[in-house]
Amino acid sequence: MGEVFDIELFRSALRLATPLALAAMGGILSERSGVVNIGLEGQMLMGAFVGWAAAVALGSGWLGVLCGVAAGMLLGFLHALLTQRFRADHVVSGMAVNLLSAGLTVFLLRRFFERPPGASGVPNWGLEWLQPIPLLGGLLSNQSPFVMLMLILPFALHALLYHTVWGLRVRAAGESARKSRLAGIGVVAIRYRCVMLSGALAALAGTYLSLSQLNVFTEGMSAGKGFIALAAVIFGRWTPLGATAAALGFGFLDALQQRLQGETLFGVRVPSEVLLSLPYLLTIVALAGLVGRSIPPQDLGKQEEGE
Amino acid sequence: MNDSRPVVVHMEDICKRFGAVQANNHISLSVRQGTIHAIVGENGAGKTTLMNVLYGVFPPDSGTVSLYGQPVRFRSPAEALQAGVGMVSQHYALIPRLSVLENLMLGGEGASLAPLPRAQVLARAQELAKVIGLQADWDAPAGALSVSQQQKVEILKLLLRDARVLIFDEPTAVLPPADAEAFFALLHRFTEEGRTVLLVTHKLQEVLGHADEVTVLRAGEVVATMPVREAPGAEPQIDARTLARLIVGEGGVLPEEELLLGKRLDDKPRLRVEGLVVPPIRSRAGLKAVSFEVYPGEVFGVAGVDGSGQAELIDALVGLAPPTQGRIWLNDEDITCAPPSARLRKGVRYIAEDRHLRGAILGWSVAENAALGLHRQGGFGSALSLSFARMKEFAQRIIARFAVRAPAADAPFSALSGGNQQKVVVGRALMETPVLLIAGQPTRGLDAASTRAVHHAIREACRQGAAALVVSFDLDELLTLCDRIGVLFDGRLVDIVEGERRRREEIGALMVGAVKGGGA
Numbered sequence: 001m002g003e004v005f006d007i008e009l010f011r012s013a014l015r016l017a018t019p020l021a022l023a024a025m026g027g028i029l030s031e032r033s034g035v036v037n038i039g040l041e042g043q044m045l046m047g048a049f050v051g052w053a054a055a056v057a058l059g060s061g062w063l064g065v066l067c068g069v070a071a072g073m074l075l076g077f078l079h080a081l082l083t084q085r086f087r088a089d090h091v092v093s094g095m096a097v098n099l100l101s102a103g104l105t106v107f108l109l110r111r112f113f114e115r116p117p118g119a120s121g122v123p124n125w126g127l128e129w130l131q132p133i134p135l136l137g138g139l140l141s142n143q144s145p146f147v148m149l150m151l152i153l154p155f156a157l158h159a160l161l162y163h164t165v166w167g168l169r170v171r172a173a174g175e176s177a178r179k180s181r182l183a184g185i186g187v188v189a190i191r192y193r194c195v196m197l198s199g200a201l202a203a204l205a206g207t208y209l210s211l212s213q214l215n216v217f218t219e220g221m222s223a224g225k226g227f228i229a230l231a232a233v234i235f236g237r238w239t240p241l242g243a244t245a246a247a248l249g250f251g252f253l254d255a256l257q258q259r260l261q262g263e264t265l266f267g268v269r270v271p272s273e274v275l276l277s278l279p280y281l282l283t284i285v286a287l288a289g290l291v292g293r294s295i296p297p298q299d300l301g302k303q304e305e306g307e
Numbered sequence: 308m309n310d311s312r313p314v315v316v317h318m319e320d321i322c323k324r325f326g327a328v329q330a331n332n333h334i335s336l337s338v339r340q341g342t343i344h345a346i347v348g349e350n351g352a353g354k355t356t357l358m359n360v361l362y363g364v365f366p367p368d369s370g371t372v373s374l375y376g377q378p379v380r381f382r383s384p385a386e387a388l389q390a391g392v393g394m395v396s397q398h399y400a401l402i403p404r405l406s407v408l409e410n411l412m413l414g415g416e417g418a419s420l421a422p423l424p425r426a427q428v429l430a431r432a433q434e435l436a437k438v439i440g441l442q443a444d445w446d447a448p449a450g451a452l453s454v455s456q457q458q459k460v461e462i463l464k465l466l467l468r469d470a471r472v473l474i475f476d477e478p479t480a481v482l483p484p485a486d487a488e489a490f491f492a493l494l495h496r497f498t499e500e501g502r503t504v505l506l507v508t509h510k511l512q513e514v515l516g517h518a519d520e521v522t523v524l525r526a527g528e529v530v531a532t533m534p535v536r537e538a539p540g541a542e543p544q545i546d547a548r549t550l551a552r553l554i555v556g557e558g559g560v561l562p563e564e565e566l567l568l569g570k571r572l573d574d575k576p577r578l579r580v581e582g583l584v585v586p587p588i589r590s591r592a593g594l595k596a597v598s599f600e601v602y603p604g605e606v607f608g609v610a611g612v613d614g615s616g617q618a619e620l621i622d623a624l625v626g627l628a629p630p631t632q633g634r635i636w637l638n639d640e641d642i643t644c645a646p647p648s649a650r651l652r653k654g655v656r657y658i659a660e661d662r663h664l665r666g667a668i669l670g671w672s673v674a675e676n677a678a679l680g681l682h683r684q685g686g687f688g689s690a691l692s693l694s695f696a697r698m699k700e701f702a703q704r705i706i707a708r709f710a711v712r713a714p715a716a717d718a719p720f721s722a723l724s725g726g727n728q729q730k731v732v733v734g735r736a737l738m739e740t741p742v743l744l745i746a747g748q749p750t751r752g753l754d755a756a757s758t759r760a761v762h763h764a765i766r767e768a769c770r771q772g773a774a775a776l777v778v779s780f781d782l783d784e785l786l787t788l789c790d791r792i793g794v795l796f797d798g799r800l801v802d803i804v805e806g807e808r809r810r811r812e813e814i815g816a817l818m819v820g821a822v823k824g825g826g827a
């Protein structure tokens with residue numbers, strides 16, 4: 001029993017939470033500006049593929065990350081174009097992004113790579129000087145740079161959203177496009193930027209999967225993580241810190257589930273499927289208002305009305 | 308005339324068309340510095356469109372705007388604000404879930420990634436708040452403020468940007484009388500400071516009482532521009548009748564002056580409310596043990612400052628909010644817990660105070676909205692079929708009877724101007740005599756002719772045997788329309804006035820809790 005909750009469990013929880021938290025930050029940016037982005041899943045997958053492919057071609061993990069992020073940004077641009085310029089329904093457009101990514105990555109993978117080679121990934125940071133610090137040293141030394149980023153980014157985003165002029169405009173655009181426009185805010189421009197950044201962050205999460213966790217791309221490797229990230233956004237009430245906490249919680253459940261394969265917890269054998277489904281169940285609980293009300297931005301997913 | 312004062316705003320030959328509607332047709336307008344320039348006209352005359360053009364909400368199809376003699380072409384409200392032109396629109400533009408301070412900082416200057424100028428804005432806002440008499444919790448969500456406070460925050464927002472030209476679109480539509488007077492005192496103060504005010508209104512008394520010049524619009528064109536008074540504070544040179552005649556044109560309907568009193572048709576109450584308690588929805592107080600009766604043939608008015616429990620009363624009566632205590636009887640039948648559909652079936656009709664939120668679905672056609680809510684009993688079809696022909700026919704009857712300006716019965720509802728939308732909502736409730744009519748601000752935003760039409764329709768329904776309950780923040784409306792007026796204060800019905808006591812001052816004092824009523 002004692003050996004279930006060791007430091008390695010928490011280290012792995014951090015690693016598993018990283019893609020969720022990074023993509024969730026993207027989800028927050030997009031949704032706070034008023035655009036539903038269920039395309040996080042597809043953007044993550046595309047980021048994973050392009051990042052890995054570019055790393056293989058260019059021989060550098062970091063260059064791969066850069067290319068992956070650019071690809072995610074492009075998908076974000078597509079989503080913004082469809083929803084803002086052509087006024088497509090946000091969910092439909094997001095689904096289109098997901099389907100496009102799922103199909104395109106498989107097609108390109110089979111067309112260009114007979115047997116997917118390993119890429120030169122992004123190496124972990126040793127950070128040996130952290131070692132002597134109890135707990136922190138154990139948790140953070142020799143982890144991926146992405147993990148560090150995941151721990152810093154929420155604070156940066158929090159500062160951006162709540163303490164800068166731009167953040168206020170983003171929140172206003174998500175609450176009421178019409179009123180924001182009357183107040184002199186370029187709502188559409190803000191939404192374009194937010195959705196593109198959202199795609200970039202989701203893709204960054206994807207490159208973590210293919211260049212830091214595994215160093216190889218496998219078909220459909222995002223495996224629903226984009227949707228769990230979206231759940232973390234809702235669970236965290238559309239706030240960066242809340243969503244990160246939710247992502248860490250989901251990551252912990254995932255780590256626990258992997259650890260408990262075939263083992264018992266407090267004398268009970270818990271099927272891993274139950275733990276795997278917990279993020280979704282918890283999201284339903286959050287949406288039902290059982291842990292305080294989770295209220296989305298008021299104009300989320302609405303088309304701007306003409307005068 | 309004050310010809311010495313320079314022209315600040317000059318609009319020349321403005322045209323603007325929305326689909327089939329020519330909203331502005333070659334309109335020219337000159338506004339002099341330091342004046343209150345009123346713009347009046349019926350619904351759909353093009354007032355709001357013209358102001359939106361000036362504020363850069365949308366560009367004109369043709370025509371030019373100049374400011375202080377310089378031609379300008381605002382592509383967005385941001386550019387207008389930058390040039391010193393600000394507008395307080397009819398539906399206030401504050402974002403309810405952002406704090407008061409955040410709303411004030413919104414749209415301000417400053418580089419994107421600069422930190423929010425909290426301290427500076429707060430300091431200046433506090434200073435300006437003293438001037439305009441605003442007391443507010445700066446960190447409270449703007450939606451929690453009363454309408455009067457929200458309006459002041461809007462004004463504050465324009466003053467923070469040092470707007471020199473202030474546009475107000477129907478500013479007193481939802482203000483209680485005392486606050487409206489304070490508002491005009493503020494306007495005079497602004498003009499003394501050299502600011503220029505454009506006042507869109509349909510209340511002629513406001514024009515005669517406060518404006519320096521007036522421009523009358525009718526069907527998208529300027530009918531007349533004339534001075535109202537020689538100098539600020541002087542007596543008006545024109546009278547209400549002349550102005551009203553200009554607004555409606557030859558053969559138009561003038562606003563009513565007569566009272567519309569009815570008589571009780573039966574001594575058995577149609578609606579009986581006893582000890583009703585409703586938890587707060589949009590007020591602090593909610594409804595606390597309210598009891599009253601409404602009889603067939605009479606119009607029962609509910610007066611009170613916004614947020615005194617009106618929303619809770621209406622919601623309980625139409626079945627949207629369950630009361631925690633008390634009973635509601637309709638013709639001796641207990642409907643306290645009946646759902647809205649059951650009440651509709653029993654002949655209860657509802658005119659919502661906010662047609663966008665509750666009265667209509669903007670994306671639907673006029674005909675579909677005309678049938679909305681009546682789909683079960685209006686003969687429009689069954690669960691498995693829907694007769695669009697009958698819905699259209701019903702809509703056409705509403706259009707004809709209430710003189711709705713609509714291109715066609717199957718035109719999109721959103722293509723109608725606000726006043727015409729409201730007429731459809733009112734017509735839907737009154738085409739067939741209801742058993743009980745619940746009306747929340749039925750004439751909000753309507754012009755004189757439409758207001759009169761709605762009042763007469765309510766009266767006529769009561770003559771035919773309906774009982775009506777009308778909630779309004781406009782005391783004049785209640786005094787014109789209602790036989791008895793109940794006054795809500797802090798969730799209690801403090802008094803019901805009728806006969807001799809139906810006076811402005813008496814009700815005004817009850818509304819703010821200055822006198823304790825006899826209780827009811």
